[in-house]
Amino acid sequence: MPPAIAPQEWAAAAALAVLTILVATYPFPPKIAPGRLGVTVLDVGQGDAIFAAFPDGRTMLIDGGGLPGSQWEGRFRAGTDVGEEAVSPFLWSLGLKRIDVVVLTHAHRDHLGGLFSVLANFHIEQLWVGRDVESSSYRALLAEARSRGASILHWTEGGMFAWDGVEGEILWPPDRGPVEAASNDDSLVLRISDGRERFLLAGDIQQQVEETLVADRAPLSADFLKVPHHGSRTSSTGAFLAAVAPRIAVISVGATNPFGHPSQSVVERYEQDEIQLFRTDRDGAVTVETDGRKVSASSYVRGELQ
Numbered sequence: 001m002p003p004a005i006a007p008q009e010w011a012a013a014a015a016l017a018v019l020t021i022l023v024a025t026y027p028f029p030p031k032i033a034p035g036r037l038g039v040t041v042l043d044v045g046q047g048d049a050i051f052a053a054f055p056d057g058r059t060m061l062i063d064g065g066g067l068p069g070s071q072w073e074g075r076f077r078a079g080t081d082v083g084e085e086a087v088s089p090f091l092w093s094l095g096l097k098r099i100d101v102v103v104l105t106h107a108h109r110d111h112l113g114g115l116f117s118v119l120a121n122f123h124i125e126q127l128w129v130g131r132d133v134e135s136s137s138y139r140a141l142l143a144e145a146r147s148r149g150a151s152i153l154h155w156t157e158g159g160m161f162a163w164d165g166v167e168g169e170i171l172w173p174p175d176r177g178p179v180e181a182a183s184n185d186d187s188l189v190l191r192i193s194d195g196r197e198r199f200l201l202a203g204d205i206q207q208q209v210e211e212t213l214v215a216d217r218a219p220l221s222a223d224f225l226k227v228p229h230h231g232s233r234t235s236s237t238g239a240f241l242a243a244v245a246p247r248i249a250v251i252s253v254g255a256t257n258p259f260g261h262p263s264q265s266v267v268e269r270y271e272q273d274e275i276q277l278f279r280t281d282r283d284g285a286v287t288v289e290t291d292g293r294k295v296s297a298s299s300y301v302r303g304e305l306q
């Protein structure tokens with residue numbers, strides 16, 4: 001005869017069940033300070049994933065990182081899925097269950113790969129993209145987003161949005177229709193401003209696009225710059241940096257990456273201009289935020305700096 005279960009054990013089991021249901025369903029508010037505009041460049045190794053929190057509580061994730069070998073081959077994968085193991089835990093740590101907008105700057109794996117897990121783990125209202133690309137991973141991402149109820153919005157140069165005093169401008173790419181393959185120079189470039197502080201998120205654009213934006217007198221000036229293309233020597237031209245004139249810049253880059261990013265000459269260019277430069281391979285995640293009066297910058301490794 002099995003041992004009788006003591007009433008205390010029944011009570012403990014019942015309490016645990018109630019607690020489990022409470023934790024799973026209780027609408028804990030997200031831990032995002034209201035009234036602040038902030039950007040966190042996550043440490044996803046070689047790639048980009050940037051989280052933006054808006055003063056009215058809206059949330060945006062720009063790219064989801066993605067490392068080689070993170071694709072499932074049957075029941076196995078060779079590498080790390082940073083969407084599951086870095087981006088999602090960060091968003092969970094903020095108490096988020098939904099993200100208003102996910103932006104894909106361009107359809108390269110180091111920006112797109114991690115977004116499948118983000119789509120699986122969070123309710124996404126909208127997926128923003130630039131030019132359509134005829135690649136299987138891009139098509140798969142859009143199909144996955146649609147199947148989970150997200151609406152797809154295409155943005156091109158000149159697009160604008162305003163969220164409770166914060167304005168966003170799409171500076172690139174131009175509306176030239178779909179392309180065969182993903183390209184750095186088709187990156188969606190986004191500037192966000194609360195009227196005082198401006199954040200420029202430059203994707204992976206390179207010299208040619210930088211020169212076009214400067215020649216077109218695009219509104220590039222910004223206090224914060226997400227350095228284009230992981231600090232590659234093919235980006236961050238002198239004219240572009242002069243037009244942006246940031247005070248703070250972050251290079252999103254993986255340690256010992258095979259591309260030699262960031263270029264030493266590019267790092268020196270930022271240092272010569274006395275721009276406060278962070279890099280995610282050494283500093284970890286970097287957060288820059290403003291309450292409308294002062295700006296603070298902090299990194300996982302260096303702590304708060306101003």
Ligand SMILES: [Zn+2]
Pocket residue numbers: 047048108110111204229230
């Ligand atoms: Zn990239």
